[in-house]
Amino acid sequence: MTLGKKGQPSLRIYVQLIVFLALFTKKPMNSVVAHAISSSTRRVASASTNVIVREVTLPCGDGITIAGQLYTSANNNSLKTKEQPHRVLCLHGWLDNCQSFSRLAPHLVEHYSSSAPRDMELVAIDFPGHGKSSHKPVDGPQVVLSEMIYYVAEAVRQLEWTQETEKFSLIGHSMGASIASLYAASFPEQIRSLVLLDGAGPLSRPARDIAKHVRQHVLRRQTVSNKPPRVYPSIEQAIETRCQTARNFPGNQWLSTEAARDMVERATIVEESGGVRFVHDPRMQWPSVQYFTDEQTISVFKDIQCATALLLAKDGWPFPDDQLKQVLNVLLPTKFEKLPGSHHFHADPDSYQNVGEEIVTFLLEN
Structure with missing residues (x-):
C-alpha cells in the first residue's frame, strides 16, 4: 500500500479502496444501448446538424438508480472512420442536475464532431438526491464526496467506459469539479482530460476545525423534522x-x-x-461531515496526470487569491481562463457558447 506522511495510507488509496470494495463482485451490464437508454429521445436543432438526446438510467450495485442524458451526433463520423467516439462525462453542481448542461452539451457534441474525425458521445448524470436519480436510504449523510465518486465509478462501469484502450474526459461544475478532480486523481488510468468549471477542486478547511464540522453536522441532523x-x-x-x-x-x-x-x-x-x-x-x-485539509487537496492535485483546463467565471465564485495561486502552482493546468459570466456560465444563454468554444479547443488539442 502506498503510504503518505508518517506512514499513513495516501488519500488516493483510501478512495480507491472504498470504490473497489463497493464494486467487487458486481457484474457490468452488457451494453449501455441495451440496458440503460430509455425510449425518451429527442433531437436538438443546431446550426449545421442535429444532436440526439436520450434519457438514460444506470442501475448501481447498491440499488440506487442514476438518471442522466446521453448526447450523440447524427453525423456518424465514428462509423465512417471506424474510430471510437470521444466519450465525455459531465458532473453537475450542488442542488443542480444534468439539465445544467442542456445548452453546453449539444454545443460540444456538434462542434467537436464537426471538427474531428470522430464523434463525441457525452453523458450528463444526476447525482443521487438530485434530478431524476433516486435518493439514498435514510441511514446517513449525503454530502460526502467519496460517496459521489463511487456513483461516478458505477456510472462509468454501466456505460462500459472502463476499457484501458479508450480513456474518457471529465467535465465538472462547482461541486462536480471537486468530484471530477478526486476521480481523476484516484483513477488516472481512465481519464483522458479534465475540465473544471468555476470549481477549483475539493473545498479545504483547517485541520483544527474537523471537530467543529462534525458537531455542526450532527446538530443539524438532530433537528430534522417531518415538516412537509x-x-x-x-x-x-x-x-x-x-x-x-x-x-x-x-x-x-x-x-x-x-x-x-x-x-x-x-x-x-x-x-x-x-x-x-x-x-x-x-x-x-446538511453541513458536510467531510472536508479536506490543504495538504490533502494538494495531494489530490498532484495525483492528477491528465491535461486539465481550469475555466473560472469573472462573476462566479470569489476564490481567494492565495487559494487560487496555490491551486495553479500545484495543479499546473494545461489551460487557465477567466471567462465572462457568473457561476453557471456554462448554463446561461449569454455565456455557454464562449465556454463551449474553450472546451472544444482544449479537447481537440488534448
Missing part, C-alpha cells in the same frame, strides 16, 4: 426562488431565468393542487 416540503403556487415562483438562491451566494453571482428553468423543470414535480415542489434530497443541505 414547500409547495410553490407555480413553476415560475420556483424558478424565481432558484434565481434568488444564486444571488444569495458570495460575490456578484446570478443565474438567468432560462438556465434556472432548465434545472427547475427536472428538479420539481406537480402536486394535485397544481403547485410544484422540489424533489431533491433535503439531506443535501
Whole structure:
C-alpha cells in the first residue's frame, strides 16, 4: 500500500479502496444501448446538424438508480472512420442536475464532431438526491464526496467506459469539479482530460476545525423534522426562488431565468393542487461531515496526470487569491481562463457558447 506522511495510507488509496470494495463482485451490464437508454429521445436543432438526446438510467450495485442524458451526433463520423467516439462525462453542481448542461452539451457534441474525425458521445448524470436519480436510504449523510465518486465509478462501469484502450474526459461544475478532480486523481488510468468549471477542486478547511464540522453536522441532523416540503403556487415562483438562491451566494453571482428553468423543470414535480415542489434530497443541505485539509487537496492535485483546463467565471465564485495561486502552482493546468459570466456560465444563454468554444479547443488539442 502506498503510504503518505508518517506512514499513513495516501488519500488516493483510501478512495480507491472504498470504490473497489463497493464494486467487487458486481457484474457490468452488457451494453449501455441495451440496458440503460430509455425510449425518451429527442433531437436538438443546431446550426449545421442535429444532436440526439436520450434519457438514460444506470442501475448501481447498491440499488440506487442514476438518471442522466446521453448526447450523440447524427453525423456518424465514428462509423465512417471506424474510430471510437470521444466519450465525455459531465458532473453537475450542488442542488443542480444534468439539465445544467442542456445548452453546453449539444454545443460540444456538434462542434467537436464537426471538427474531428470522430464523434463525441457525452453523458450528463444526476447525482443521487438530485434530478431524476433516486435518493439514498435514510441511514446517513449525503454530502460526502467519496460517496459521489463511487456513483461516478458505477456510472462509468454501466456505460462500459472502463476499457484501458479508450480513456474518457471529465467535465465538472462547482461541486462536480471537486468530484471530477478526486476521480481523476484516484483513477488516472481512465481519464483522458479534465475540465473544471468555476470549481477549483475539493473545498479545504483547517485541520483544527474537523471537530467543529462534525458537531455542526450532527446538530443539524438532530433537528430534522417531518415538516412537509414547500409547495410553490407555480413553476415560475420556483424558478424565481432558484434565481434568488444564486444571488444569495458570495460575490456578484446570478443565474438567468432560462438556465434556472432548465434545472427547475427536472428538479420539481406537480402536486394535485397544481403547485410544484422540489424533489431533491433535503439531506443535501446538511453541513458536510467531510472536508479536506490543504495538504490533502494538494495531494489530490498532484495525483492528477491528465491535461486539465481550469475555466473560472469573472462573476462566479470569489476564490481567494492565495487559494487560487496555490491551486495553479500545484495543479499546473494545461489551460487557465477567466471567462465572462457568473457561476453557471456554462448554463446561461449569454455565456455557454464562449465556454463551449474553450472546451472544444482544449479537447481537440488534448
